[in-house]
């Protein structure tokens with residue numbers, strides 16, 4: 001018998017034990033410390049070990065408790081960076097998806113997953129008043145921004161074949177760091193992101209934006225994107241989307257994106273209508289990760 005082989009009966013015991021541990025975690029989550037009582041040295045010592053040469057069998061379960069005790073549980077008292085909702089029912093979906101282990105490159109290798117993605121994208125589009133729009137789900141906001149900016153760059157300053165040409169993009173000083181990172185990865189360069197000042201409510205100053213665009217135009221620089229945020233990371237500020245979109249429309253043709261996060265918090269405050277208005281004129285990247293989080297509060 002191979003040491004890596006797991007017989008069905010043992011697999012069943014492992015499965016039951018993991019589910020029991022997961023259930024215990026969910027049931028006790030609000031009694032747990034929001035910050036584990038550990039130090040960097042203690043955590044490193046807990047996991048720094050040689051790669052095992054043999055299967056561990058049921059002993060592998062001992063690590064579950066150690067991992068749990070060195071993790072930050074999503075209690076109602078946790079105020080960290082953006083976290084997903086940590087919805088236990090969604091975790092079951094994640095587990096099942098891991099069992100199915102699909103290759104998501106194309107419909108032929110994952111028919112159900114591709115159909116589900118299309119459906120969820122349709123739901124999201126409808127939720128922001130953009131029925132009929134298409135898109136794709138990404139692993140997170142950084143990748144979505146990278147994709148959006150890649151599309152903007154290819155539309156305005158194509159680089160896929162012959163390499164990047166000089167071009168510029170615009171965003172407010174409050175924009176998420178994934179935007180300059182994406183521009184660096186795309187060969188546009190961080191220095192070619194114009195960080196436009198904000199008003200007293202941390203929203204992009206549209207007249208300063210207009211000045212920046214006009215200045216670059218006069219210098220003969222090519223604009224590929226104006227990035228408006230519908231809920232900035234630091235304060236949740238919503239840039240004046242319709243004003244920005246109208247300005248872009250007047251300048252004609254520049255791509256425009258809205259990163260929309262904290263959506264549950266924003267629906268009904270004008271953000272939703274702004275995103276729809278904007279998306280019908282340009283590109284919208286939508287971050288729905290906080291919907292369920294909000295609905296649980």
Ligand SMILES: Cc1ncc(COP(=O)(O)O)c(C=O)c1O
Pocket residue numbers: 082139140141142143145176178229231232233259261
């Ligand atoms: C507005 C915005 N854009 C992008 C990101 C990056 O998202 P991710 O961490 O999923 O890559 C975040 C994350 O907080 C964000 O708030």
